[in-house]
Amino acid sequence: MNDAPASQDPLLIQPIRKRETLADQIYGRVLELIAAGQIAEGAKLPSEHQISERFSVSRPVVREALARLRDDGIIVARHGIGSFVRRRPPQGLIDYAGADDVAGLMRCMEARLAVEPAAARLAALRAAPDDLSRIDSALAELEQVMRSREPVIELDFAFHMAVARASGNEIFARMLDTTRAQMQAAIGVAQSLTRIGTDQRIEAVITEHRQIAEAIRARDGEGAALLMSYHLTQARQRVTDQRRRV
Amino acid sequence: MNDAPASQDPLLIQPIRKRETLADQIYGRVLELIAAGQIAEGAKLPSEHQISERFSVSRPVVREALARLRDDGIIVARHGIGSFVRRRPPQGLIDYAGADDVAGLMRCMEARLAVEPAAARLAALRAAPDDLSRIDSALAELEQVMRSREPVIELDFAFHMAVARASGNEIFARMLDTTRAQMQAAIGVAQSLTRIGTDQRIEAVITEHRQIAEAIRARDGEGAALLMSYHLTQARQRVTDQRRRV
């Protein structure tokens, strides 16, 4: 610790945790088994030890992968008994995202859940008239294109960026832009699943966006934050729950 | 809206709100008046109209600047009466940051308040042993250097980055890194004021960091998030309240 660690700033130049990649792969492998129905909904997962043996990775890697699957709502732990499948993700999730990338997409959703509700709250308090019309335009286009079942990745992203910008704090937009590629990938997967989904699902997604815009326009900060949290949580659930129709 | 706005993505290529700069300048001007004691603590601010005349800017610009001063705890609005000085910032804030940059530093604090408590919560749930020792090392160095009243910008930043990385979600670290320059400027200003401050203030800042680390080590997610929010809020208040001793 004495040999100049701070000046070289090892926190930033070294790659972010090597282990991430491995854990992401194990996350993907287990997810594939669940999506394929090889471990059924409600069924008990193999033990940490068994998974570690099967994929020839260390226990901490397995533990991290399982912790993420739990945080993402795919499995649920029962104290002292083991982990059980909570939801079977649709096969489309694996097909569209690639098994190894699902963990990354979920982390993107998680980070957005920290940033976007706060931005929406401030947007409700501060949006200038041109911010509001930018949000409304993005919403109007989004509705129209979604109903035609065309791809709307750019429009969805534009809506969320318009909210972030309306916060009056450019850092929120910059933070979202930092995850632009991952965000658009995540939106792309969600939309692929939505576009092959029911009309109700399309209307539900539209309603979630519309409610956010309405709360911002009504200067309802708490409401805007809550509705953004709800939207992102529902989006996450839509891509991970094969049984979900809406 | 029909001539291809989405494809060109105007949200991102155009500069973020021109108005920002002007509002930031008015923010700085009013702040200078308050810091210099020309508008005393508890005193009523000139009306929006008067400020707009005096600085030859439009009412919306003034309104935005005042809204920020309110959000940053400098002034307080009384319904239908006007705005009053809540706190006189120390002259050092203007000296170290430059009046025009204070608004930007405050937005940096605001954005950190959205991201860092969420990261701290996840760090408490997920930190691996090496994450914990990285946090502890940063903390130990920070304590030592702060007590010697030497500059600790890098170390303070390193502590917060270590917490963000311990979240197990690399996006949090990337988001903080996005504001690296502003964050370090903000930390620099806070530290300049702390280093010329009382011993109690130095101990208070150390305690705030230590409590965060302790909550993460104890796997107390709610606690870690709360203590991070508290720390950032107190930091913001320390740089804006001249009367504050601790």
Next chain:
Amino acid sequence: MNDAPASQDPLLIQPIRKRETLADQIYGRVLELIAAGQIAEGAKLPSEHQISERFSVSRPVVREALARLRDDGIIVARHGIGSFVRRRPPQGLIDYAGADDVAGLMRCMEARLAVEPAAARLAALRAAPDDLSRIDSALAELEQVMRSREPVIELDFAFHMAVARASGNEIFARMLDTTRAQMQAAIGVAQSLTRIGTDQRIEAVITEHRQIAEAIRARDGEGAALLMSYHLTQARQRVTDQRRRV
């Protein structure tokens, strides 16, 4: 109140703010005008001064009533311009609740929004097997009876009490029980409006309850709290927004 306030503890023995009743009445009067369409959606409300004259009450009373209407999402303030109707409540709200009681019902919702999400979060972390089956039973009955469009006040209340009890902290249940009469009145009004509502609305209400139960069963504390907040906010909006179909 000058003679020995602390020792006699006037905070508790005196009635809670006399002004409440007057402000509640003004709240009700303005609400009636909006529900009857006499002040249209989007239209500007009379000024504080005009309302104060019209109903022969002081400005602070009017200000309080308007602040509540704003908090309850009925009107929205535009800085320096005035207040505008955001939503027209259904006539049924006035009919079922009585204009003078609506403000009280809304305060009940507000207090529930503080207590119930916290209880749901703890329920997710702590619910014992018998807690879970109590929640599921309440849910099953609720679904069945709601679909038959029969009154379900007791069942709805029972569901929320079962969640509060599952928190493992008896105080949450006791606090809800404190507002039992008001809560059941509020539930009653909401249900009256739901029962004459569309099938989609009935399914939406059922889904909101089911999602809460599912998150608790899945040990998803954050999710359970968010979904409870969402449910209560939606319930509040359903009774105040005449245009809302779901």
Next chain:
Amino acid sequence: MNDAPASQDPLLIQPIRKRETLADQIYGRVLELIAAGQIAEGAKLPSEHQISERFSVSRPVVREALARLRDDGIIVARHGIGSFVRRRPPQGLIDYAGADDVAGLMRCMEARLAVEPAAARLAALRAAPDDLSRIDSALAELEQVMRSREPVIELDFAFHMAVARASGNEIFARMLDTTRAQMQAAIGVAQSLTRIGTDQRIEAVITEHRQIAEAIRARDGEGAALLMSYHLTQARQRVTDQRRRV
């Protein structure tokens, strides 16, 4: 469930979970061992099985008691390894509260953490002039009497009730009043420990209250909620951490 459960409303007439008492007793027994130093700080607790044998209670009862000790910050679980002492509570906690009652006092703190920050936020938005002076009076008396190291249970309770009443929603005050006896017992224990504590501790407690009042007066809703959460969390920690000086 078929024989008329809803009409008889078994949720409310039956006593709240019998198991509570037993788990509370085990909580108290383990706490005594830790307070007495028989299980040292950092040391590993006996296993669930061992505790269950030693006190002749079922595993679920032990599990519940340990979960509470974890939630209250006394112990910390390490995945797959066991539970370890995080903090040694001061002997005074057992002496003043009685071992069997500590779990109940902690639940009181937990419930207050749900209700009081929400009330403080609304108080900041709505407090009328007489609400503010009531808060200030309670604060002034509290400061004076605390510094003289006299008992201030009523005054502390009065301060918190004044904040709850200032929320403009009488239900918050009624909910706190519901836990009046437990709240005053909890305040009594905290104060007994504070009064034999250092001057710094007394000043810290005063500062926490003063910050809440200041945020309410400044109409800073987010700040008031955060500072109330911080105060209650610190209060809980003060009574459970023997090493803590402030």
